[in-house]
Amino acid sequence: MMIAWSEMPTKTNLKDKPNRQRRGVASSETAREINRDFVLHAIHRHQPVSRADLARLTGLQPSTVSVIIGLLIDEGWVLPGTLGRLPRGRRPTFLTLNDRHVTLAIDLRPGNASLAVVDINGRFLIRETVPLSAHRDSKAEVRQAVMKIAEAARTLQDTFRERSFAGVGVSVSGRVEQKTHHVLFAPNVSWTQVDLHSELQRVLESPIELENAANACLLAERWFGDHGEASNVIVVSVSDGLGTGLLVDGRMARGKDDMAGEFGHMPLEHSGPVCGCGNSGCWETFASNRAALRYYRELAPETSVGTFKEVLDLAIGGDIRALRSIDKMATCLARGLTILVAGLAPELVIIVGDCTALWSRICPILESEIIAKSFTSHRPRIVAAMDGDAARLRGAAALVLHKVLFTREEIEPLDQASGRRGDRLATASRK
Ligand SMILES: [Zn+2]
Numbered sequence: 001m002m003i004a005w006s007e008m009p010t011k012t013n014l015k016d017k018p019n020r021q022r023r024g025v026a027s028s029e030t031a032r033e034i035n036r037d038f039v040l041h042a043i044h045r046h047q048p049v050s051r052a053d054l055a056r057l058t059g060l061q062p063s064t065v066s067v068i069i070g071l072l073i074d075e076g077w078v079l080p081g082t083l084g085r086l087p088r089g090r091r092p093t094f095l096t097l098n099d100r101h102v103t104l105a106i107d108l109r110p111g112n113a114s115l116a117v118v119d120i121n122g123r124f125l126i127r128e129t130v131p132l133s134a135h136r137d138s139k140a141e142v143r144q145a146v147m148k149i150a151e152a153a154r155t156l157q158d159t160f161r162e163r164s165f166a167g168v169g170v171s172v173s174g175r176v177e178q179k180t181h182h183v184l185f186a187p188n189v190s191w192t193q194v195d196l197h198s199e200l201q202r203v204l205e206s207p208i209e210l211e212n213a214a215n216a217c218l219l220a221e222r223w224f225g226d227h228g229e230a231s232n233v234i235v236v237s238v239s240d241g242l243g244t245g246l247l248v249d250g251r252m253a254r255g256k257d258d259m260a261g262e263f264g265h266m267p268l269e270h271s272g273p274v275c276g277c278g279n280s281g282c283w284e285t286f287a288s289n290r291a292a293l294r295y296y297r298e299l300a301p302e303t304s305v306g307t308f309k310e311v312l313d314l315a316i317g318g319d320i321r322a323l324r325s326i327d328k329m330a331t332c333l334a335r336g337l338t339i340l341v342a343g344l345a346p347e348l349v350i351i352v353g354d355c356t357a358l359w360s361r362i363c364p365i366l367e368s369e370i371i372a373k374s375f376t377s378h379r380p381r382i383v384a385a386m387d388g389d390a391a392r393l394r395g396a397a398a399l400v401l402h403k404v405l406f407t408r409e410e411i412e413p414l415d416q417a418s419g420r421r422g423d424r425l426a427t428a429s430r431k
Contacts, residue, residue, distance in 0.1 A: 048094035187276030214245035216395025238353035334369030
């Protein structure tokens with residue numbers, strides 16, 4: 001899956017895409033797909049919204065908007081809602097996305113799986129965590145974990161029988177080759193032991209969208225977040241490991257075999273701790289949840305604290321040693337981030353992870369380090385993903401929505417589309 005936010009498909013770049021070539025360039029079908037995606041996106045962003053406002057927002061002819069809305073209502077994605085009020089003339093009908101549609105979102109981590117039912121607007125209807133054994137060294141153990149997840153998933157699906165499940169989205173701490181759905185690289189978990197995609201698809205009897213957690217969070221930001229207009233974004237997902245999702249000039253950086261984004265394994269200190277990847281001193285050995293736990297144990301050798309969550313809770317409660325551990329983790333996070341910022345020049349950096357519960361403490365550390373090392377006046381905004389540890393679940397939901405709702409792979413942010421509405425959209429509209 002390739003996602004571009006800022007590139008409106010012109011005749012030229014549509015032509016570059018093999019699947020489009022087969023159908024012909026900017027055929028009427030393609031134009032309809034483009035317009036449909038714009039209208040859907042506008043409803044999502046501005047609902048409840050009238051047909052007239054949709055025409056204004058998308059730059060499409062009102063008649064084109066009406067035809068598309070008719071189809072979306074027939075397909076069940078859009079609901080005609082309440083009547084609006086105008087000083088004179090016909091009262092407009094306000095349209096909303098049909099929140100009967102939900103996705104099952106799964107976030108796979110080394111020691112547990114979080115599951116949630118998320119509606120089309122990103123609202124969590126239910127959420128639960130399934131503890132998993134941290135040791136899954138054999139195929140049998142991984143399969144056992146998959147069965148446990150499937151059991152919990154089926155219970156959730158049964159609970160929301162009256163809803164329509166659009167699919168299952170899974171975010172995973174690892175890189176997923178999109179062509180084969182294989183988890184190619186997951187140094188901190190054992191999911192590479194089995195064909196996770198096939199296993200989940202088999203037991204859940206549903207199409208599965210499987211993606212790296214940081215990339216999923218990048219997509220969730222586009223769907224549900226407040227920063228959909230940015231074209232250069234770095235998402236840093238901080239958990240037991242550290243992964244990044246990169247939006248560069250409006251396009252998600254994929255790299256060969258979809259392996260781009262493993263900045264967690266850039267070496268910061270060769271004499272540092274041994275990393276799950278086999279090297280030593282990788283960024284994630286200094287800036288991940290595991291690192292913070294290690295720092296705390298170094299400061300409190302007598303402790304029985306065994307998880308990052310416990311360190312975090314202690315820090316939130318004002319424990320000095322726990323706070324120092326979090327500060328050190330944040331300082332190391334900042335060290336790596338300055339390299340990424342220097343190399344990629346993002347407008348926006350989004351930090352995802354449980355640690356954002358202490359954002360008021362972490363954010364100033366990141367900002368001051370980036371300001372100190374900055375060699376230009378350009379400085380990115382640094383924000384925490386909304387709702388902290390739920391961001392990866394929201395990302396999993398966004399994977400499914402993007403797949404089932406949009407006919408094309410590329411979506412331009414509406415704000416940019418309406419800002420530049422005119423020739424290209426009008427052309428598409430006339431086809
Ligand atoms: Zn490493």
